[in-house]
Amino acid sequence: MIEAESAQLRMAVVGCGPIGHLHARGILESPGASLVAVCDSDPRRAHEASKALGVKTYSRFQELLRAESIDAVTIATPDDLHVDLALEAVSAGCHVFCEKPLATTRADAERMVEAASARGVRLGVDYNRRFGFGYRHARTLLDAGRVGAVTHAVIHVVDRPARPEVARVPHAILTSLITHHIDLMRFLCGEIVSVHASFGQHERGSLVRDVVLSCQIARGAVGAIVAGYRDGFVRTSERMEIEGTAGSLAVVDVTREVTVALLEPDRFETIRPNSFVEGDAFHETVRTHVRSFVASLVEGREPPVTGLDGLRGMIIAEAALESYQRGRPIEV
Numbered sequence: 416m417i418e419a420e421s422a423q424l425r426m427a428v429v430g431c432g433p434i435g436h437l438h439a440r441g442i443l444e445s446p447g448a449s450l451v452a453v454c455d456s457d458p459r460r461a462h463e464a465s466k467a468l469g470v471k472t473y474s475r476f477q478e479l480l481r482a483e484s485i486d487a488v489t490i491a492t493p494d495d496l497h498v499d500l501a502l503e504a505v506s507a508g509c510h511v512f513c514e515k516p517l518a519t520t521r522a523d524a525e526r527m528v529e530a531a532s533a534r535g536v537r538l539g540v541d542y543n544r545r546f547g548f549g550y551r552h553a554r555t556l557l558d559a560g561r562v563g564a565v566t567h568a569v570i571h572v573v574d575r576p577a578r579p580e581v582a583r584v585p586h587a588i589l590t591s592l593i594t595h596h597i598d599l600m601r602f603l604c605g606e607i608v609s610v611h612a613s614f615g616q617h618e619r620g621s622l623v624r625d626v627v628l629s630c631q632i633a634r635g636a637v638g639a640i641v642a643g644y645r646d647g648f649v650r651t652s653e654r655m656e657i658e659g660t661a662g663s664l665a666v667v668d669v670t671r672e673v674t675v676a677l678l679e680p681d682r683f684e685t686i687r688p689n690s691f692v693e694g695d696a697f698h699e700t701v702r703t704h705v706r707s708f709v710a711s712l713v714e715g716r717e718p719p720v721t722g723l724d725g726l727r728g729m730i731i732a733e734a735a736l737e738s739y740q741r742g743r744p745i746e747v
């Protein structure tokens with residue numbers, strides 16, 4: 416059992432799957448918050464969470480909100496439930512940290528952002544890759560001007576196929592998987608201004624398994640996100656390469672290494688995590704993000720990744736689908 420720190424912010428987690436447990440741990444590791452309760456509609460999951468975390472459990476979120484005085488919640492339920500739970504939390508005056516994708520449609524993401532703004536509470540979305548060693552360092556190197564101005568970038572990602580309930584939506588790869596990479600393109604290279612998607616061959620109405628998303632980026636850069644689902648794959652594998660006017664960067668697998676080369680490609684420097692102080696576990700990125708979200712609430716700042724970033728992800732995903740259907744780029 417983990418000891419909850421005594422602190423000012425009273426928090427709860429909704430959805431106690433693997434990701435909800437990471438949220439709970441992130442809260443327990445935050446000096447500014449205490450984990451008051453968790454909620455899961457599945458009694459087995461609720462029981463396991465109560466044993467592992469040593470906090471009260473509820474099976475219904477509304478009951479939790481009525482019974483406890485909560486300042487902030489994190490949402491780690493299946494994607495299609497984010498919107499209703501977030502709106503309930505916001506209407507109870509809670510700040511919300513929501514798993515990606517913020518919602519499953521642009522319209523729902525807009526409702527969430529508008530509701531949080533109207534109620535004066537913060538909304539964050541878990542684009543956790545921004546907290547991975549590789550992408551964090553890439554951002555620092557880019558900000559320091561090590562490779563000059565970005566001219567083009569490519570992300571290649573392969574993952575297990577989406578679960579059946581997610582895969583019911585044929586183009587789920589856009590919202591479920593590459594929503595992360597759309598965010599990374601924006602985070603590292605600049606705002607995406609237009610997109611054009613091509614899908615690999617697939618039967619009408621069946622899951623799209625391969626996609627290339629071409630992006631025009633503000634300030635004249637271009638990007639491509641190449642993604643696929645592969646049966647039997649055991650975890651997500653990805654790589655990002657960024658070319659600039661003065662050199663290039665390559666990021667391997669979120670938490671592994673960053674290689675920076677200048678205009679002489681044979682001379683490069685590889686930066687790896689310090690294994691004494693930084694784990695390379697992907698899961699750390701979620702916990703780190705939760706701690707950072709809590710710190711932003713305690714300090715009265717905007718969350719590190721905002722609801723608007725989550726909404727932008729949905730706008731770009733929907734534009735990608737439209738671009739495929741119309742066979743031309745769509746401005747976003």
Ligand SMILES: NC(=O)c1ccc[n+]([C@@H]2O[C@H](COP(=O)([O-])OP(=O)(O)OC[C@H]3O[C@@H](n4cnc5c(N)ncnc54)[C@H](O)[C@@H]3O)[C@@H](O)[C@H]2O)c1
Nearest residue numbers: 430431432433434435454455456457460491492493494514
């Ligand atoms: N950021 C990342 O890298 C990352 C990685 C994997 C998953 N995710 C996202 O995290 C979320 C959760 O993923 P997971 O793998 O833990 O899912 P999961 O399905 O294993 O767990 C979800 C839990 O929510 C519970 N639940 C369902 N409806 C509920 C309700 N109305 N009230 C309370 N609990 C309810 C389920 O019983 C289940 O225990 C999803 O949105 C997923 O897309 C993010």
